[in-house]
Amino acid sequence: MTPAAGPPAAWTLRGVGIAGRDGGWDVVVADDGTIAEIRPAGTADGGVLLPGLVDLHTHLREPGGEEAETLESGGRAAAAGGFTDVFAMANTSPVTDTPERVRALRQLAAGVRVRVHPVGAATVGLAGKEAVDVAALAAEGVTLFSDDGRCVDDAGLVLELLTAMARQGTAFAQHAQSASIVRDGVVNAPVAAGLGVPGWPAAGEEAVIGRDLALAAATGGRLHICHVSTAGAVALVRSAKRDGLPVTAEVTPHHLLLTDETAARRGPALKVNPPLRSAEDVTAVRAALRDGTIDLVATDHAPHPARTKTCSWQAAAFGLTSLETALPVVAEVFADPASGAVDWAAVARVMSVRPAAIGGIPGLAGRPVTAGGPATFCLVRAERWQAGPDGWQSRSANSPFTGREFAHRVVLTALDGRITHGDRPAG
Numbered sequence: 001m002t003p004a005a006g007p008p009a010a011w012t013l014r015g016v017g018i019a020g021r022d023g024g025w026d027v028v029v030a031d032d033g034t035i036a037e038i039r040p041a042g043t044a045d046g047g048v049l050l051p052g053l054v055d056l057h058t059h060l061r062e063p064g065g066e067e068a069e070t071l072e073s074g075g076r077a078a079a080a081g082g083f084t085d086v087f088a089m090a091n092t093s094p095v096t097d098t099p100e101r102v103r104a105l106r107q108l109a110a111g112v113r114v115r116v117h118p119v120g121a122a123t124v125g126l127a128g129k130e131a132v133d134v135a136a137l138a139a140e141g142v143t144l145f146s147d148d149g150r151c152v153d154d155a156g157l158v159l160e161l162l163t164a165m166a167r168q169g170t171a172f173a174q175h176a177q178s179a180s181i182v183r184d185g186v187v188n189a190p191v192a193a194g195l196g197v198p199g200w201p202a203a204g205e206e207a208v209i210g211r212d213l214a215l216a217a218a219t220g221g222r223l224h225i226c227h228v229s230t231a232g233a234v235a236l237v238r239s240a241k242r243d244g245l246p247v248t249a250e251v252t253p254h255h256l257l258l259t260d261e262t263a264a265r266r267g268p269a270l271k272v273n274p275p276l277r278s279a280e281d282v283t284a285v286r287a288a289l290r291d292g293t294i295d296l297v298a299t300d301h302a303p304h305p306a307r308t309k310t311c312s313w314q315a316a317a318f319g320l321t322s323l324e325t326a327l328p329v330v331a332e333v334f335a336d337p338a339s340g341a342v343d344w345a346a347v348a349r350v351m352s353v354r355p356a357a358i359g360g361i362p363g364l365a366g367r368p369v370t371a372g373g374p375a376t377f378c379l380v381r382a383e384r385w386q387a388g389p390d391g392w393q394s395r396s397a398n399s400p401f402t403g404r405e406f407a408h409r410v411v412l413t414a415l416d417g418r419i420t421h422g423d424r425p426a427g
């Protein structure tokens with residue numbers, strides 16, 4: 001009996017590790033975009049393969065914000081960061097709040113280097129007054145709803161949205177920011193007085209999370225908390241999960257690494273929403289990511305033109321670019337402090353497996369790198385490099401990590417066998 005011949009090999013990665021597996025491997029990619037074969041190799045010094053990264057929270061700006069980013073440039077930035085799938089937030093112009101606009105966005109995104117999954121707005125025009133037609137958008141394939149950039153502040157509206165989520169099996173992602181508490185706050189409250197600007201207190205985030213957890217409990221609707229940034233928010237999510245509530249949470253790379261003191265020192269270039277928090281908060285979100293209280297890392301990639309970040313604290317735009325440096329940041333969080341060895345299975349969990357599951361695309365992404373599966377992965381090497389001086393794939397440069405050195409770098413990304421970043425291996 002001869003085994004059926006598979007499609008011919010298109011290219012082969014030699015001597016690589018695979019997240020979650022011991023040993024070194026040659027990974028043979030077939031020309032139909034699947035992994036034809038994984039065979040033992042003597043070494044694993046070619047880097048480590050992770051399933052393609054999935055970003056549940058990206059601002060790609062197009063349509064309407066092309067000065068800052070386009071689907072094409074954002075797609076290149078994502079691929080350079082190891083991402084194969086990104087969820088595009090709805091706060092574009094026009095807002096993604098109808099099935100027609102979802103279809104239009106998908107059409108615009110055809111041919112870019114990542115799969116773009118449209119997030120549906122939660123309220124019409126992001127106005128916070130009237131829920132979108134959740135059923136119609138879900139029928140169009142939308143799995144995640146969010147007004148991100150803005151909080152859905154009205155409790156009755158959140159109740160209505162979560163009821164609709166329960167009915168459709170979709171999730172509501174809340175940008176937790178109480179308008180009446182935060183007002184015009186721009187930096188973490190403890191450093192605000194020293195800078196002479198209004199503060200953005202932890203309670204502004206925690207009050208909304210506490211309320212929405214009660215509404216998730218009342219409705220059974222899935223609630224996802226965007227960019228958790230405080231120790232108090234972590235405690236709320238931890239307790240809700242213990243109670244079995246349908247809640248998930250994300251943290252951004254910048255909230256894992258940077259503090260309000262750094263923001264105070266470096267100025268409005270680091271203005272972001274929610275703001276960079278205290279060292280204690282950073283310790284809390286790191287611990288929560290490691291123990292699974294926080295499910296995943298999402299970039300909140302928020303490109304802005306330079307002129308909107310080089311002005312006063314109050315005039316500056318909120319937001320940081322993040323797609324191209326997320327992986328090395330997360331690798332630092334999961335590195336053993338003594339040996340430097342990275343827990344790659346944990347990195348794959350928080351950057352691919354969990355976001356794919358929560359985003360409702362587990363058949364497409366977040367799958368282990370296995371023979372017969374899609375060649376959808378990224379290759380990471382231990383390599384010292386400095387972020388920024390060679391420029392960015394993103395159309396914007398408002399990264400908080402310009403000039404910083406990292407210990408790991410994404411050297412190749414593939415989506416269904418198509419190389420979307422890096423050089424095609426010889427042979």
Ligand SMILES: [Zn+2]
Nearest residue numbers: 148149175226
């Ligand atoms: Zn947000």
